[in-house]
Amino acid sequence: MTTAPASTATTVLEMRDLSVSFPTETGTVSAVDGAALDLAAGEIVGMVGESGCGKSVTGMSIAGLLPGSARVTGSVRLNGTELVGARESALRRVRGREIAYIFQEPMTSLNPVLTVGRQIGEVLQVHERMSRRAAHARAVELLTLVGIPSATHRVGAYPHQLSGGMRQRVMIAMAVACGPKVLVADEPTTALDVTVQAGILQVLRDLRDRLGTSILIITHDLGVIADIADRVVVMYAGRVVERAPVTDLFARPYHHYTAGLLSASPKPGRHASTARLAEIPGLVPVLSTQPDACTFADRCPAADARCRESAPPLEVAGDGTDHLAACWHPCPPQPREANR
Amino acid sequence: MARYLLTRAWQSALTLLLSTIVVFVGVRALPGDPALALAGEDRSPEALEAIRRHYGLDQPLPVQFAQYVERVAQGDFGVSIRTGTPVSSMLTTALPVTVELSVLAIAIASLLGVGAGVLAAVRRGRPAEWFANALALIGLSVPHFWLGLLAILYLSVATGLFPASGFVPLLEDPVDNLHHIVLPAVILGTGLAAIIMRQTRSAMLDSLSSDYVRTAKAKGLRPRAVVTRHALRNSLIVVVTVVGLQLGGLISGAVVTEQIFGLPGFGKMTIDAVFQRDYPVIQAVVLLTATAYIVINFFVDLLYSVIDPRIRVTGNPA
Numbered sequence A: 001m002t003t004a005p006a007s008t009a010t011t012v013l014e015m016r017d018l019s020v021s022f023p024t025e026t027g028t029v030s031a032v033d034g035a036a037l038d039l040a041a042g043e044i045v046g047m048v049g050e051s052g053c054g055k056s057v058t059g060m061s062i063a064g065l066l067p068g069s070a071r072v073t074g075s076v077r078l079n080g081t082e083l084v085g086a087r088e089s090a091l092r093r094v095r096g097r098e099i100a101y102i103f104q105e106p107m108t109s110l111n112p113v114l115t116v117g118r119q120i121g122e123v124l125q126v127h128e129r130m131s132r133r134a135a136h137a138r139a140v141e142l143l144t145l146v147g148i149p150s151a152t153h154r155v156g157a158y159p160h161q162l163s164g165g166m167r168q169r170v171m172i173a174m175a176v177a178c179g180p181k182v183l184v185a186d187e188p189t190t191a192l193d194v195t196v197q198a199g200i201l202q203v204l205r206d207l208r209d210r211l212g213t214s215i216l217i218i219t220h221d222l223g224v225i226a227d228i229a230d231r232v233v234v235m236y237a238g239r240v241v242e243r244a245p246v247t248d249l250f251a252r253p254y255h256h257y258t259a260g261l262l263s264a265s266p267k268p269g270r271h272a273s274t275a276r277l278a279e280i281p282g283l284v285p286v287l288s289t290q291p292d293a294c295t296f297a298d299r300c301p302a303a304d305a306r307c308r309e310s311a312p313p314l315e316v317a318g319d320g321t322d323h324l325a326a327c328w329h330p331c332p333p334q335p336r337e338a339n340r
Numbered sequence B: 001m002a003r004y005l006l007t008r009a010w011q012s013a014l015t016l017l018l019s020t021i022v023v024f025v026g027v028r029a030l031p032g033d034p035a036l037a038l039a040g041e042d043r044s045p046e047a048l049e050a051i052r053r054h055y056g057l058d059q060p061l062p063v064q065f066a067q068y069v070e071r072v073a074q075g076d077f078g079v080s081i082r083t084g085t086p087v088s089s090m091l092t093t094a095l096p097v098t099v100e101l102s103v104l105a106i107a108i109a110s111l112l113g114v115g116a117g118v119l120a121a122v123r124r125g126r127p128a129e130w131f132a133n134a135l136a137l138i139g140l141s142v143p144h145f146w147l148g149l150l151a152i153l154y155l156s157v158a159t160g161l162f163p164a165s166g167f168v169p170l171l172e173d174p175v176d177n178l179h180h181i182v183l184p185a186v187i188l189g190t191g192l193a194a195i196i197m198r199q200t201r202s203a204m205l206d207s208l209s210s211d212y213v214r215t216a217k218a219k220g221l222r223p224r225a226v227v228t229r230h231a232l233r234n235s236l237i238v239v240v241t242v243v244g245l246q247l248g249g250l251i252s253g254a255v256v257t258e259q260i261f262g263l264p265g266f267g268k269m270t271i272d273a274v275f276q277r278d279y280p281v282i283q284a285v286v287l288l289t290a291t292a293y294i295v296i297n298f299f300v301d302l303l304y305s306v307i308d309p310r311i312r313v314t315g316n317p318a
């Protein structure tokens, strides 16, 4: 597998050849197969792909949050320190302090019986050894930071007393409490309506600008990617099929799956859009069979015998060194015009 | 809140009145004439008539009932037909025994049940879970009168670790008191402990796989904090509900347990009264049980809103 040299900025997180499988009654399900990505300091990387393609599993595996049944191989390095297979106590020191998470459902992801102040304060108490009182005071500052009005009052509220957007802001406040180096945001805006969504993305951008946090944002929504990401990782059936700076990817997709995704996409810009993944004919392959072939072959318009016999590696495509694609027959330029 | 309390008080009063009527009528429908039981040797019609007049048994039922309610409202439960002592003084000696036994049983059952339930959920699929499940099955399926007899046989008679019967009031000698009451309390609590364990286990399994527990782990909390502060707090609501629902069973269990261990409590008093058709005592016992039930349930409901901030008591039934 060819890997792009890390961009000029320092690489904070380095994922190489990450594979995750789950033993089930009906056999082993391979959820992620050889995924690789880099996060540079202060960079926002978007990860897209259809439902079930392994985005969340990839995200969760970074800080070892998968259930005990998951079999994880490969490497995830945080500033050079290996996290795959690290001791649980070592991972606990990383979680919440250096790598923090935001999840999709802010309602169910917050504990219903604890005040939001308590839930934010908890992180500070465990990692910064703050007293409960100091943590509470800091929680108020954090709530203000993520744009919650009258924070002194809201800090004592329970999650059910807040709106969806505010709950997600609470989640963000909790995630950034210890100033993490990496923030994994798994569909942070999917459960919210568009105007609220724009506000949340703005908060994330502000955090990156202010704290220099690297953000991995997982989404179905190409609009979100166009709005916030610097670089994009496209996943298909457990594999990374294309990786590029956001403008390059939107301008010239190399993988036919990416091209399919983009066929109803917005242009990169500063506005959130509601555009969703376009329907691509065919079914997502069963993940329990990882053939020695391109997983997209059955749905690909350009597939031939070679695609069904060997899996294409993720290689530098085109002229740029940081545009990678895994395809034997990359799309011709401007594929969308060509289709018309 | 005020409206809630008002509704609640009104409902409680109605429940109390209804249960009083049911018992009042029910006791009088029992086969056997109390006058006969009281008469002893002299069963002449004149003697029986005199007895009936003395206890007001010759009045029509509604009149008897009205008189009864009036007296009870003044704290006078009448006089035991059997012993001639005022019922209220019988209650003051019997009630503390039963309250202590039940409170101790609930405490032991909650401690054991919650502990084993949490352990079974956290150690899912490992020996600890099988062990806890097996214990729960035994606790549920073995009737506690039998457990009580076994306990007396092995722990009292054979080894002399605990006294087989008798009671020492708490204020007289707390240590001796505990020595007498711990074994009955454990026996009384076994069934409840088993039920609490099962409910705790399933509630914990739910909350351990919830999103907020995932969040708690992602924050880097220690497993202990994740389990207690996050998962267990959310499971406690179930435990409180179960304890509330099982109180009726606990009270009847207390009657049996007191009988087995010869504790001079409420249960023993009730059984003696029923066999002797001691109306005033039976009535007082039922009235008190109903009151206790209502009061405890009220506290259980209040406890809900303490544990779970989403539940706020209102005047409207949810």
Ligand SMILES: Nc1ncnc2c1ncn2[C@@H]1O[C@H](COP(=O)(O)OP(=O)(O)OP(=O)(O)O)[C@@H](O)[C@H]1O
Pocket: A022, A024, A029, A030, A031, A049, A050, A051, A052, A053, A054, A055, A056, A057, A058, A067, A220, A287
């Ligand atoms: N605990 C598990 N046991 C077995 N299989 C699992 C487990 N967790 C995830 N999977 C499988 O791994 C695959 C990838 O799941 P994942 O949640 O990463 O998808 P996703 O890309 O995040 O999808 P979505 O967009 O719907 O969130 C799915 O096929 C899923 O069934």
Ligand SMILES: [Mg+2]
Pocket: A055, A056, A057, A186
């Ligand atoms: Mg997901």
